[in-house]
Amino acid sequence: MKRWLPLLLIISLLVPALLVGCTSGDQEAAPGTNGEEADEKKIDFPTKPVEITVLFGAGGGQDLIVRKLAEIGEEKLGQPFVVVNRTGAGGAVGYTYVKDQKPDGYNIVASSNSISTAYHKGNMDFDYRTFRGIAMVVKEPVSIAVKADAPWKTLDELFAYAKEHPGEIKIGNSGVGSFTHLTGVAVSKFYGADVVHVPFGKGLAVSALLGEKIDASVQLAAEVMNQVEAGTVRLLAVTGDKRIEAAPDVPTLKEYGYDGNLTLYRSFHAPKDTPDEVIAILEEVFKYAVESEEFAEFAKELGVQVSFMGAEELDEFVAKDDADTARLMELIGLKK
Amino acid sequence: MKRSDRWVAVLLLAFSVWWGYHTANLPSATMANAPGPRFFPWVLVGALALLSLLLLITSLKTGADESRRPEANGGIGRQKLKKHVAVFFIIFIYIVLVENIGFRLATFPILLIILRLVMGQKSWVVGIGTAAGITMGIYLVFRVLLGVPLPSGNLW
Amino acid sequence: MVLDYLLAGMNLVTDVQVLALIVLGVTVGIMFGSMPGLTYSMGIILMLPLTFQLESLPAVALLLGVYIGGMTGGSVSAILLGIPGTPSAAATVLDGFQLTKRGDAAKALGTAVFSSILAGLLSLVVLVLVAPQIARIAIKFGPAEIFALVVFGFSTICGVSAGNLLKGLISGVIGLLVMTIGLDPVMGVPRYTFGMSRLMSGVDLLAAMIGMFAIPQIIANFTASDKEVYVVDQKVSASFPSWSEIRRMLPLMIRCALIGIGIGSIPGSGGPIAAFLGYDQAKRKQGAGGADKPSLEGVAGPEAANNGVTGGALIPLLTLGIPGDPATAILLGALVIHGLRPGPLLFKEYGDFVYGVFVAIFLINLATLLIQFFGIRLFVKILGVQRYYLYPTILVLCVVGAFAVNNNFFDVYVMFFAGVMGYLLQKYGFPTTPVILALVLGPTIEDGFRRALILSSGDLLVFVESPVSIIFLSLTVLVLAKFYLSSGGSRQPGARQPKA
Structure with missing residues (x-):
């Protein structure tokens, strides 16, 4: 009995496998199943x-x-x-x-x-x-946010502080060369401020912001919205042509005078x-x-x-x- | 300590030198005065060199009394070693085949070879049955039941 | 108040659909977790599209089922085959596989399930009662603190070096070297890619782990003559751990579960450390000892710890909306799809949902317990399978699994070369577990170190500024000192005295 068990197992596996193999083969071999649609188009896709x-x-x-x-x-x-x-x-x-x-x-x-x-x-x-x-x-849109109890109410205030205290403000992003990093650098260059851009792994910049390891975060707006709604994080600016639906009070970078889309x-x-x-x-x-x-x-x-x-x-x-x-x-x- | 340890230690030392050479060629950018991409690799190269040196010293110190036993390296005979190398080779061929002709076509023949030539399964029926069964079984469970993509092969 | 929510949550959960989904999720999770090469993360990804069609609670229940079931299932192949199903189960291999070789497979599996579920339930209690408080502490873990924690995690290398610390350390350093291949984690500079663009994304931990554990065993079994079969074919006793054994291990399980919960709640720390720390606990307190002296504690410790991680990881996810690991990142996505924004508001606005999740976690743990205990009798049958069937199957599974990690064939070659490395290391008496430990912790340790220094503008004092990092760093020193003293300061192999 014991010797037969594996063989039985194999057969029981083989039979359906062959059946499945055949039917899937049929599908691949018969492209014209929805023939009407295929006729309308010049080529048969997909x-x-x-x-x-x-x-x-x-x-x-x-x-x-x-x-x-x-x-x-x-x-x-x-x-x-x-x-x-x-x-x-x-x-x-x-x-x-x-x-x-x-x-x-x-x-x-x-x-x-x-x-x-x-x-x-x-x-x-x-x-x-x-x-x-x-x-x-x-x-x-990309967002720039600080902790809710931070002293800065606007982007201008944050960077005014950064200019007075070079190298002191730390801004977290999602990694060197990531889009959020580019945005962060573009904005700090725009203000001419000397800040430290700290690369984090995906999403971890928010946790560092909440843990007060950094002063501000540059993250996709979607990634910080629940913190904003909960009142633990304050948005200072978003990128894009118009303000975002979820946070209509937050000005765009354009309104701050930055000329670019980001x-x-x-x-x-x-x-x-x-x-x-x-x-x-x-x-x-x-x-x-x-x-x-x-x-x-x-x-x-x-x-x-x-x-x-x-x-x-x-x-x-x-x-x-x-x-x-x-x-x-x-x-x-x-x-x- | 085994006799082979001194050779392993020498090899590891040589490796850390070679790895150190590549480490020296890494870009040395830094950020905000913090260590750059070369720092951590250097620590590791240093650690490896130090540790393999320690291994060399201890094996030289304690090796004398055991050095007369040539079979000390893991107890594997020469015959077995050859077989191991052969199996590694077959597995490598298998991987290359899967990449090029796809999972389903590559798995069956290789398993048959392994079963008959390597594992010494004498019966053709059991050999073919097992090879086909494993191939189909895994295809079924992964592709059909769980929907995990299997390697499909570059050639077609 | 809490009771009201619990009742409401109970109503949400106890309908037939949710129960069916929980059973499905757990079953899929155990399957993915227990097959070498497949992980619960993969299972969650495959279930994700399914959840689009579901209501929010059933969707989350299904995914959590896969997560928790998978974490528990990871112990099965670790114990039976010596190949961990997930990185978190790597520490379970040490004693678990040795127990199997002695014919105690069922007992080891039973211990694993029991301690997993105990830890799962304990983590649920913590989640319900003190989640916000824990989250507040966990969020204080910056790069410097995580670095200190990971360094402490590395101290477990002493315990997993199988009596030869020097070789264990060399293994560890080799593992770390391997992990530096690819784009550097902080600045994205390519390192040691030798002009191969494929190496840019680095060595995949999972692929390397599969190769390192499985290939040497495959080789050994392929070339074994029938007289020297490596897997025992002695009759497997179907005895579960006795109550007195469980009672003996209970304090250890609770301690390890708490370690797991704590580490799981820290975003970005990496859950598998918990399992190694759990093993270390078992080894130091109860004297588990790898090949020489395997014990049930050596299974209970890591399994309790890694299931504690599942509950712990939910703490920052639910209270702050921050995922702690890849699996919870997918859960977060699923929540967002259903219009639920995890975070401080979730408890206020969707209280019944949150408590529904709690009830679901409870039921998932129950389901896992039942399915696993029933499954043990089935799982141990694997050991009765002739090697003609078993090891060729494992080889194919390894290839398929390494591919499935990222759907990238390059990883299959990574698996192979890791296998060659694993074979060579074993042949020359180097323990392989430190390599896995290093692969798991390597990126985090470098990340933490460099990011902390970026934050402090290069000031090394950052590592001794917070009490948390001071505690972990001094614990590390303590462990090393203790280990050195107990081994008599000698480097003779096997000179390490097992401690009472």
């Missing part, structure tokens, strides 16, 4: 799941947004989206992976300003031109040789998902601004943004 590479960890802002859009967009796409986190080296790991895939639209990347920061920092030897845009989905964008990109027709199909899917009621609500909970932009416009936008980022990083001395 015939299998589309994989989205997320450059940062699960549960983070980028990841949640992508997973939500994937969930909404799937119906429209007619095939599942598979979300895979490929993290590391400020996004370079994921970008490198997607770049090396076949440009057929089945491998796309959830991109952001990290395409520029990772390149200019020297983490990868190719830049945004390796990819082409599909759609921009959201913009995220907003994080999140978008989808594909390898640059991906055919136009495929891009168009994916663009349509994401347009549908981004403009859906469901996503609007989701974005509000998350504290990000829904901001759709089509493929063509996005390419121009990224080119300009990359040039801006390069200039900024040159200024800080981070550009390789």
Whole structure:
């Protein structure tokens, strides 16, 4: 009996495995299942799941947004989206992976300003031109915050103090070369103040602010909003063109006189040789998902601004943004 | 102390020199007067060099009385060692194959080789059955049941 | 007041859907935790899309089920196969696997489950009663304090060096060297990448751990003749720890659970330290002793500590909205998706939700206890499986698992080379556990040290400014001194006297 047990086990495993193997093979071999739709388009896309590479960890802002859009967009796409986190080296790991895939639209990347920061920092030897845009989905303002009981009520006050006490004010960000770091440096240069920028891991700057290890934090607005609502942290400024919905009293950097945008964008990109027709199909899917009621609500909970932009416009936008980022990083001395 | 320790210690010393050479070539940027990216590596190189020197000294001091036993290195005979190296080689080939032709195609033949040639399974039926069973079983549990992506291969 | 909330929470939780999700979550968690190569973090990520469809409480209950179930399940492969399912279970391997070799697998597994659940429930009590107070202390842990804590964590190297401190230290330093490969954690400068862009993201801890523990065993078993099978095929006794044994270990379990809760509540400190400190406690107080003298305490200590971490990590998450580790970061995401903003307001505005979570954690611990205890009889059957089936399966699992960590094939090569390293270290008598300890703590120790100095503008006094870091640093000195004295200051191998 004992000798037969493993064999039985193997057979019981083999039979369903072969069955599953066959059926999944059928699916792959029969692309015309929803034939009507396929006839309308010039090419047959998609015939299998589309994989989205997320450059940062699960549960983070980028990841949640992508997973939500994937969930909404799937119906429209007619095939599942598979979300895979490929993290590391400020996004370079994921970008490198997607770049090396076949440009057929089945491998796309959830991109952001990290395409520029990772390149200019020297983490990868190719830049945004390796990819082409599909759609921009959201913009995220960056916030500058101090603890609720700090003496500074405005950004001007904070930096006036910083100018009088060079090297004393410590501002936390999410890591050297991260977008929040660039923002922090841009603002301190704007005021001409000598402050210490302290790089923290993801999200830990907030905890350091609450623990009074630093005087101010530069973080994505979404990452500090619950502290703001709880009254433990005070926002001094946000980036972007207009004030944010969740904190209408907080002035933008523009209102403080800073001329520049400094907003994080999140978008989808594909390898640059991906055919136009495929891009168009994916663009349509994401347009549908981004403009859906469901996503609007989701974005509000998350504290990000829904901001759709089509493929063509996005390419121009990224080119300009990359040039801006390069200039900024040159200024800080981070550009390789 | 084993006799082999003195050679290990010498190798470790050489390694720390080599690693130190690369450490010297690291960028020396600093921030706010705090130690830069080279500081911690230097501490480690120093620690490794010091510790392997200590190991060398202790093995030289205590090694004399045991040095006549050549079989002291882990009790592994020459024959076995050869076999170990072979298995490492097969595993490496397996990994290269998975990367290139994908999990499902690579796993079955390699397992069959391991079962028959390495582990000495005599029966073809059991060998083929086990190799196929493990391949399918893991595919089922991971891909189908849990939805974990498996390596699919570069070539197709 | 609290009672009202508890009742309301109870109502939220005790419907059939939530109970079913808890059982599902725990089962998935145990599966992911117990299979070498899969971790509970992976399980949580895979469950995440599912939670989009659910209400907030069922969603959180499901994810917490995977988290707690997975943390407990990590001990299974650590004890039975000597391959930890998660980094937190690495310390459990030391005594747990030796117990299995002696035929005490069931007892070790039973001890692991019991101490895990005890710690889980204890951490729940702490969470309910004093969460805000603990959070206020935990938040004071800046880089300098975390550095001191991690240094203290390193002192456990003495205990896991299997009688040869010098070689243990060398192993530790090698582990730290490996962790410096890749982008430097503070400034993002590439180090030792040798021109390979793949090395930029560094060596993945999990991939390295799988390789280091599993490959040497695979090699040994592949090449073993039938006479010298490495895994015991003696009849596995199905005896659970007796009540007197449990009573004996109870103080240790509680102490280790508290250590786990404390460390878990400090954001960014890294939970696995807790397990090693727990092992150290067991070893020092009760005399657990690795290969020479494995004891149930050596399983109970680390398991109580790492399950204490699960509850501890929820403290800053729920009270401040700050995730303490990758798993709770995903939980935070799930909460935010459902419009819940963890933080001081959560308790005020969603009191019944919070207490619902508490009740859910209680039920999850119960479910884990039941499923695991039932599972033990099943798990130990693995030992009866012939090596023809078992070890080829483990090899395939290692490859699949290393790949699944980041969906990056490079990690499979990392796993392989870590395996070669592990093999060589063992062959020349170097203990491998210090390497894992170093891999786990390496990035944190450098991070903490450099960040603290950035904050102090290079002033080294920052490390002795706060009482917390003074305490940890002097504890470290104390441990080292004690260890040195008890080993008689001699470097002879095996000269370390096991202490009563």
